[in-house]
Amino acid sequence: MRRTFILLSGALMAALALAACEGTAPRGGGEGGPMPYCAPGDLQIPVMFSPADGANIEIAGLTFDWVYNPTGCLPEEFEIQVSQTTTFDSYSGATLDVGQDTWSPAVGLLPATVYYWRMRATVTSGPGPWSPTWSFYTGPVCEAAALVAPETLFPHGFMFVYDAPFFQWTYPDGGCVAEGYHLQVASEPEFATLVVDQRQTNPATLWTPAVDYENCGVFYWRVAAIQGDSDGPYSATETFSVNVGASCTQQCTEDQLVAPIPIMPPHHANVGTAPTEGLVPGLLEWYYPMPCLPEGFGVHLSMERDFSDTSLFGGVHPVTAFGGNWTPAVPLEPATQYWWEVFAGVGTTFGPSSPVRSFFTGPECASPDEAVLPTLLSPEDGAIVDTLSPWLRYTPGEGGCVPDGYAIYLDTDPDFAGEDPYASIYWPGTTFIPDPLEDCTTYHWRVSPIQDEFVLPWSEVWSFSTDVDPDTVCAQGLLLGQAIQDLACRFGPGPGWDIRWYWLQGEQTPVYARDMSGNWLAVQNQDFPDEICWAPRDGVELPRSIDDLRIFNPPAACSGSLAQADCQAAGGMWIQPPGAAAPAPPYCQCP
Template sequence: MKRVKILSLLAFLFGLFAVSSSSALPTLLEPANSDACVETSTMFKWNSLDSAVRYVLLLSSDMDFPTESPETFVDTLNTQSDTTLASEILLDGGILKTNSFYYWKVVAIGGNGQRFTSDIFSFHTRLSEIVLISPVNDVCCLERHLQFKVETEYASLDSFRLLITADTAMTDIIIDTLIANPLISSGIINITVDLPFNAQTYYWAAYQNASDCWSIFNIENQHNFCTKAGAPDLLTPEDASQGTPLFENGMPFEVTLNWSPVEGALYYTGYYSETQTFGASTEFGTTDTSFTFTLPDEYNKTYFWKVFAKTDPVLLVEDVLDSCSSEMSEIFMFKTPIEPVLLNNPTDSSTCVPMITNVGWDTVAVAANYHLQVATSSDFADTTIVLDNANIGGVTATIAFPKGITSYWWRVRVKNTDNIGLWSNARMVTTTAETPGAILPLNGSTGNPLQTTFSWDAGKTGSSYRLLLSETDDFKELLVDTNLTLNTFTFVLPNYDTKFYWKVMATYGVCPGAWSSTFNFKTYIAPPTLKTPVKDTTMVEPVLVIFEWTGAPGTVSYDYDIANDSLFQDIHTFERNKNSTWLRLDNLEENSSYWWRVRGENAQGTSEWSEVWHFTTGIIRPNAPILISPKLDYTKVRVDTTLFTWEPSERADEYKIVVSESSDFANLIIDDTTTVTLYTFSGFDNATTYFWKVGAINAQGMSNYSNVWSFKTLPTIPTDTVNLLEPADESINLLTGRQTFKWETIPNIDSYEIWLSENADFSTLLIQNNKVWINQYVNQIEKLKGLTTYYWKVRGVNDAGNSPWSETWSFTTEDPASVSFTDYFDTHIVPSPVRSQANVTFTLNEASAVTFEILDLNGNIVLTQNFTQMQAGSNNIKIDASAMASGTYFFRLESMGKTEFGKFVVNK
């Protein structure tokens, strides 16, 4: 019993669980909640519930799902209990409206009648399909520049798409354009496009977009149309064709218009007119792709033309069936030619026409420029045209014919930028002999040889030539005036470094040509003139050989060759661009032959080589000797026997010695040769200066002289005795200061020697001076004692010896204590007594030298001051007595030949 209850409880719980599970709500799947672009034919889906036996789908434009709402849709799905219940349903057949907002939910109904309602979802259906208006379906013969028109039920759109394809499946896209915020006027959208192809069937559709939702488009609603055939391509005359060559043959002006065929064309219609607007035009029709007609006989006339094609009948707009006109071609323009030119001169068939000839023609009123052609054939074939000038502004031109004795044809036409005229009638002329052109010497050339060959372009076989040559460009004075049958002439010109002028004229038969241009050239400078070594000189010393030459005026530099052979194949020495007219060589071989030559150069060229000169070398001369004795400036050379010596010179055979009393060796005392390096001479004068030099000699000649040395011979010993003058013998009271000794002069002495002593035998000397150059001596160094007797004597001195002594004289100096004071200069010494420093003041009548001395009581000088110049008037001398002992002192002031004595005291 208890077991039955438990089983019943379990069954109840299981049933309770089953009921609870089947009570879950349906979950909506599609369309998703808030879906913004749902098709009007769409599948609604939700998940199935195991407990559901049927479902009810509710659809409404109202979120509250009122039952009276016309959009509410209820569908009940009945299935067998053992069959899986469907959880989706397709709504079609116009239930959903385009561009509409809907709410939907699903109610699941269980077997016991229970209802389980899903959440509510919302969605918005796709925009309605746009309405195609034009081009209408199946229409043809439309322009490629085409306007498309559609109709929309919306006042505004986010974007608009136009799709044009070449196939009905709309996959071969030709144009796919998108326009944001398209302009909508009364529900109409207009868009113009340029289609790429003529005679093409197109398919088109349109779409509209709002809120990121594009409208649907039923491909069955697409339209198709076709464009008209393309315009014929105009071929000839090309656009802007000018009168020539279009009407090369002149009147009548027959023209053929040509164009390309148009596929399917039945015939063509064209127009030509004198105006581009075709206001007054001529129409023509043809089944061919060309049309020929004749224009009026009017020069320089402008015409315009165009063509279109007619094709098979097609359905046109408004359901009219008719042939289709292609697009109109471009408009081409052409002109009839400008009238031909009338030629003036030269006349037809003229002969002997100058190589450079002026031609002329009549003016054409409309001409801006003229076109001149010259040819060697009357048909003016391209290969025969020698002159083609299409830019001549006037009615004359100059023709330079390329060849003489040749027939040429010439013609002229107007050639403006916008039109070309007919050619004039051609005229033929025959040229005269052509003007020769110089070949040699080159015009303006320099450095040409005296023997010059003239050559020029040869004229026609059988031509003769006249050549003029002059040193002036006016040819008033001619060097050459000759007639020739050849185009070459050789002439030896008269001058170097000279400009010459020449010209030539050719003549053929009776046709003389024009003179050529005047050509000029210049001969090279004259070759140098050799100077040394003179031609065929022999015994040229091979050391330091001087080569000299003279250059012609205008020569800038020189080239020289010195060779071991006369053909200059074995060159010993050479140099180029040398700036001087000489050179010195020291590397020539002894006893050898040499040949040499020189040529000059300047900016204009190089001269000929000079004459070749030959010379032969000898041997090398000795070196100059080096003197030994008598030594340079030696002054004690004996006159009884004088010995000259020098060092031997290499390669010397003998020596030449010359001696003179003058440095220029004007008068020679010795001019002798010797084979040894010494020479003895007796007989020079005493006390005389001589100059001497020596040269070394061999077969080549004498070397340079040695350096010039001088010497002086000894004088004779002086024999005269000096006579003393001052101070007089046995003079007394002489000053102890500066003492002057004087004596008479004697001959043959270099100086005097004076002795002074306190002893009569001169055992001790106060003065011994043998360098007294004049006949007096001033004692300024040794100061004499007062009240003392001195002895003195003098003799003459030279390099040979001394003269006898003079007599000995004596004198006695003054006693300082007995000196009498004078007052010549108003001399004062302050302060008095003097302690250390003192000032000496005195007055001079005139500017003069001054000597101031201070002596002690013994007559000894303790201070001396000498002044070479002191001023006239008051003067002042500072003295320093700091070294003097206290006591009485004397002063002596000498000036202007006067001596003032005084006394002062030093007290420390």
């Protein structure tokens, strides 16, 4: 067929050339010409034939081939596009003279890659319709034993209201390409009743099966790569629902409670100053991806990332649409970062929460001069934290504005030797989580706003110490206590215990813990640094409250089973019974 067309095209070209020599208008050249140029609406779709749809091709010598069947008029050019996506957001291609019917790309293609191509005819006044999109792939093809599970992209918890579902995934092995795929869609998660069961040697990773899905139904899908008669492992199972015309109005059952999808405001958006000046209806908006209506939605809104502040929590009841919106009952604080999540409920049963989203209130800083020094919030200055990844929290500062970002300084050196910050974040997040830190270490931190690429003056400097293991006591980086008078530091919390060290007025030593009453402190024994002893709280000056100190239990009271050192420390007497051939074992004699 191609050869016949080429011969006919050759004869047509010769005839046109002859006509031109005889003084008539050239091809497409105007009045009197045998074949004028088309209007855009009269352009035909080129007939593509190589590389064929779904073909596995050799990169070397690759050509794209097509034919064009004119119907009384001709195009001026052909436009061809080649892309790794079906949307052709980025592509390579060419614009070719109408006399061509083959093209070789100037840039080589990648191995083990799926490509898509399409083309159309054009004239100066506009293009014609695109051809169907065809796929092809470059080798090598994956061996059956090496197949891995595809990674699903769409749909995931999506409700189709207008269009038929399509399915998209990726193949994670970049060293080879799957020969095809096996797609399954079922009405239950066990895949016992299949709605779609398609197995094709087609490397495309976006399929739209021609299937009528039951309206108001929930469906499950998965996909596996194939090679010959072999199927690889299936992907994770995903869900979607169908609600054509939004006609499904039944109430959700408990097993239909899923996570809502946040819509507005966009993640990390600045909503301006309006919510700080009054109530903005529908500030938070979401949709529910199931073909049923829950009884209500609960909303968590907080200035704390862990939602520990519950003062702004609320909800929506009853539910009359497949989604909802909500606004807090009080104006929000200016220049503040907020976090929010939403969940559905039936009776006293609640479904999973949506992904956590964040937004900022205005005003935004317009220049470096408007930024103020950040205010540090936590960990509090001098705090002891029981994690190696503490959340560093701060705000833009009283009366401030939201800057472009922040520079975080975090160091064991209180002078922050060197000029580079620990991290720079170019968005105005007010919580920073560092990489895991060292245990039993004191860290100093400060924060600087970034505005218009300028790193501005930093906040005050705070410090905290890490102490993760509750069974060990860190000998460094802890709260330092200073004796305000000479103290007897004892084996236990109370005057009846043995004295282990004399703590002289003005001396300092780390404070590890307190007793239950808070009247005695467990401190480091400077005569024996591996030991602790107990000093009275009222004789020690501390830089902060002892409320967050750990509570240590006192040592065991005197008993006959104590070892010699503990016996004597507890006020007992160590007795070595006399004996000749077989003396009795020693013991602790308590008072």
